[in-house]
Amino acid sequence: MKNFLDELDERTGWRKVKETLLDRKIPKGVDWRYTLGSMAGFLFLMQAVTGMLLAMHYSPSPDHAYDSIRFIMDVVPMGAFLRGLHKWGASAMVVVVVLHMIRVYFMAAYKYPREATWLTGVGLLLVVIGLGFTGYLLPWDQKAYWATVVGSHISEQTPIIGAYVGKILKGGDELGAITLTRFYAIHMLLLPMTILGLMGLHLFLVVWHGISAPPEKIKSFNPEGPGWKEKLHHRYLEMKEKGKSFFPYVVFKDTFAIALLLAVIAGLALWKGAELEGLADPTDTSYNPRPEWYFLFIFQGLKYFPGSLEAIATILLPGLGVTALVALPFLDRSFRRHPFDRPILTTVGLAAILGIGFLTFQGLRSPLTNPILARNPLVMEGKRLYGDLKCQYCHTLDGKGGHIGPVLDEVGSRRDAGWLTAHFRNPQQVTKGTVMPNFNLLDNEVQSLVAYMSTLGGGTYSPKAPPLFEERCMVCHKLHGKGEEIGPDLSSIGQYRDAPWIQTYVTNPPKVNKDSAMPPFEGDLTPAQIEDLSHYLASQRAGAAPKGAAKPVKVSSKKK
Amino acid sequence: MKMNEDQHPEGEGLSRRSFLSWGIFLIGSLVGLVLGGSGLMYFLSPAWRKKDEGWIDVGPLASLPSGVPTKRDYVKRKTDGWMVVEGRSSVWLLKDGDQLTAFDPHCTHLGCPYRWDDSKNSFVCPCHSGVFSKTGEVLSGPPPRPLDRFPTKIANGSILILPEGKKA
Numbered sequence: 164m165k166n167f168l169d170e171l172d173e174r175t176g177w178r179k180v181k182e183t184l185l186d187r188k189i190p191k192g193v194d195w196r197y198t199l200g201s202m203a204g205f206l207f208l209m210q211a212v213t214g215m216l217l218a219m220h221y222s223p224s225p226d227h228a229y230d231s232i233r234f235i236m237d238v239v240p241m242g243a244f245l246r247g248l249h250k251w252g253a254s255a256m257v258v259v260v261v262l263h264m265i266r267v268y269f270m271a272a273y274k275y276p277r278e279a280t281w282l283t284g285v286g287l288l289l290v291v292i293g294l295g296f297t298g299y300l301l302p303w304d305q306k307a308y309w310a311t312v313v314g315s316h317i318s319e320q321t322p323i324i325g326a327y328v329g330k331i332l333k334g335g336d337e338l339g340a341i342t343l344t345r346f347y348a349i350h351m352l353l354l355p356m357t358i359l360g361l362m363g364l365h366l367f368l369v370v371w372h373g374i375s376a377p378p379e380k381i382k383s384f385n386p387e388g389p390g391w392k393e394k395l396h397h398r399y400l401e402m403k404e405k406g407k408s409f410f411p412y413v414v415f416k417d418t419f420a421i422a423l424l425l426a427v428i429a430g431l432a433l434w435k436g437a438e439l440e441g442l443a444d445p446t447d448t449s450y451n452p453r454p455e456w457y458f459l460f461i462f463q464g465l466k467y468f469p470g471s472l473e474a475i476a477t478i479l480l481p482g483l484g485v486t487a488l489v490a491l492p493f494l495d496r497s498f499r500r501h502p503f504d505r506p507i508l509t510t511v512g513l514a515a516i517l518g519i520g521f522l523t524f525q526g527l528r529s530p531l532t533n534p535i536l537a538r539n540p541l542v543m544e545g546k547r548l549y550g551d552l553k554c555q556y557c558h559t560l561d562g563k564g565g566h567i568g569p570v571l572d573e574v575g576s577r578r579d580a581g582w583l584t585a586h587f588r589n590p591q592q593v594t595k596g597t598v599m600p601n602f603n604l605l606d607n608e609v610q611s612l613v614a615y616m617s618t619l620g621g622g623t624y625s626p627k628a629p630p631l632f633e634e635r636c637m638v639c640h641k642l643h644g645k646g647e648e649i650g651p652d653l654s655s656i657g658q659y660r661d662a663p664w665i666q667t668y669v670t671n672p673p674k675v676n677k678d679s680a681m682p683p684f685e686g687d688l689t690p691a692q693i694e695d696l697s698h699y700l701a702s703q704r705a706g707a708a709p710k711g712a713a714k715p716v717k718v719s720s721k722k723k
Numbered sequence: 724m725k726m727n728e729d730q731h732p733e734g735e736g737l738s739r740r741s742f743l744s745w746g747i748f749l750i751g752s753l754v755g756l757v758l759g760g761s762g763l764m765y766f767l768s769p770a771w772r773k774k775d776e777g778w779i780d781v782g783p784l785a786s787l788p789s790g791v792p793t794k795r796d797y798v799k800r801k802t803d804g805w806m807v808v809e810g811r812s813s814v815w816l817l818k819d820g821d822q823l824t825a826f827d828p829h830c831t832h833l834g835c836p837y838r839w840d841d842s843k844n845s846f847v848c849p850c851h852s853g854v855f856s857k858t859g860e861v862l863s864g865p866p867p868r869p870l871d872r873f874p875t876k877i878a879n880g881s882i883l884i885l886p887e888g889k890k891a
Contacts (some may be wrong), residue, residue: 212758216765225803236806241765248761411743422750429757486858589780592879603779605807641750672831 172563185410190376190402196422199263213249223347228303248433265715272375278492280368297350308443309452376402378500449529528544545615573620583613621702628699655705666697778883827871
């Protein structure tokens with residue numbers, strides 16, 4: 164064995180490497196605050212590993228991106244967990260990198276001789292933010308789409324060259340397929356390569372200069388006068404002599420901190436998971452675009468700079484911030500390192516943290532303008548399939564389509580889920596002599612189509628809904644000539660509101676419309692009653708007589 | 724405590740040193756296990772992923788003539804990862820008494836589409852003149868084995884076939 168290690172040393176020089184990396188002494192006073200750098204390094208590794216795995220089942224095209232993520236979440240073993248790790252890992256990365264920077268800032272560890280280390284660190288922070296921004300778009304869900312719409316518009320506010328910046332970012336004029344592949348390449352190749360290079364440089368410099376000793380007050384150590392650099396160097400060597408070796412003393416703290424960090428991230432991945440909203444829909448006007456929490460301070464800041472001043476919040480202030488970070492080691496060049504010996508910078512740092520913290524907090528608290536309506540993913544999937552399967556070749560919906568099959572506008576109130584399911588599985592068996600072909604639909608496709616069809620025309624409601632409406636709602640609302648006129652006439656409500664919207668509104672009107680005078684029915688009526696009513700109302704069309712009272716239909720069991 | 728450490732750097736330090744080293748090893752392994760374990764499960768999962776069984780409805784049994792091979796075309800929808808691919812294909816069905824056979828519509832020689840020739844009372848392949856009997860046995864030509872068959876079953880009066888379960 165001894166012989167083998169010697170032989171290996173001759174070829175690789177591992178003993179020298181071990182000595183330099185593991186046996187090097189670390190200055191006294193290096194404590195838990197110093198574990199942040201290792202945590203960031205670990206997070207990079209974790210993001211790289213989980214990212215590579217996710218890429219195995221990801222397709223960067225608007226046609227498939229969303230479905231491929233759904234596949235990862237629902238089908239691939241451990242897929243949801245690994246995506247959770249990747250998503251929460253990204254947030255953790257921002258937190259850890261910023262905390263690391265805060266530590267270095269207040270301890271003034273960016274000073275001589277570690278200016279270059281600081282600069283590579285600023286570069287790493289920017290790359291991390293870039294990774295966050297580009298990673299966002301990849302799932303191609305609502306959040307992804309709208310956040311990128313906002314983000315690319317912000318980039319267009321850059322003075323003079325804004326229009327070009329926007330086009331370069333998006334790969335064209337519109338946010339679309341090219342934007343997605345562009346972001347994918349930047350997120351997967353360009354930025355990880357950059358981060359690897361910067362990290363290598365950063366770590367090399369950390370080892371080269373040695374980990375900075377904790378700052379001392381001028382009172383206890385004052386190197387003032389010519390030759391202060393040499394005095395500082397000697398002091399550092401003294402502190403180093405008093406310290407312990409990197410392995411195992413510092414490595415233990417690092418490992419422990421990393422394990423704790425992973426436990427938190429894994430906990431969040433299991434408990435909260437990684438959300439996947441509905442498929443990106445450029446026509447949706449009820450969505451509330453919100454950025455990831457670490458961009459909330461910019462989001463909130465925008466509200467204070469109206470109109471032409473907006474570029475101050477989007478470009479000027481962040482630009483100044485980055486410039487200040489880059490310029491810091493060149494401006495603050497004295498040997499004073501203790502926070503109390505640099506009152507101005509300490510105050511500036513605290514003010515910046517408080518400011519960004521305040522904006523983030525305000526952004527978190529800012530109310531959503533649009534109500535969050537529960538959407539049934541099956542219905543959305545069914546709507547998509549309706550188009551994919553070219554159902555409109557034969558059927559008319561909303562006045563568009565062919566005339567071979569029946570009009571589908573109110574099919575949801577004519578047919579229940581059982582009939583629809585049997586019909587989609589084998590049309591000829593349910594309707595003798597029909598020309599509708601058997602599409603050999605997959606089980607989940609049948610489910611989605613049934614869910615979608617059930618919503619058309621408002622869906623099915625129980626015979627109890629019409630009398631309930633007469634009893635409770637006609638005191639204020641008119642329906643086909645009957646009832647009072649305190650509230651709006653609801654005879655054609657089904658033409659412009661769907662059942663989930665009505666359900667949310669009846670439950671608690673101010674949630675949807677702040678100025679509504681209607682009392683909330685939450686608690687007064689049961690949720691099942693409200694849902695029943697919402698289907699009844701959603702099936703109301705202008706000119707149609709109230710249905711249901713005469714011909715009640717079965718309530719289909721709704722799956723969410 | 725501090726004094727002790729300074730006085731006995733060797734003894735105290737060594738045991739503390741090895742304790743920490745073991746700690747690093749154990750905690751590090753745990754971290755590796757969580758990441759590596761879940762990652763490996765994800766990566767290796769295709770090995771034990773169950774194949775989708777896609778029984779396909781190729782129409783009613785009642786309208787199938789008895790004793791004469793009949794071709795039925797069908798549309799096959801199949802999941803391919805996160806996509807659904809749609810393909811058109813066909814099958815030769817033979818009902819003989821209560822015996823139902825479904826033949827893969829490709830010649831076992833080089834995969835050409837054969838057809839039923841009434842006058843010869845056999846299946847004829849247009850490529851290299853392979854000839855099969857009504858029950859799929861090779862009568863002449865280069866085909867190496869009888870026609871391949873799909874598993875069949877009847878449900879609600881419809882014939883279902885399973886093309887993935889092809890048997891030679």
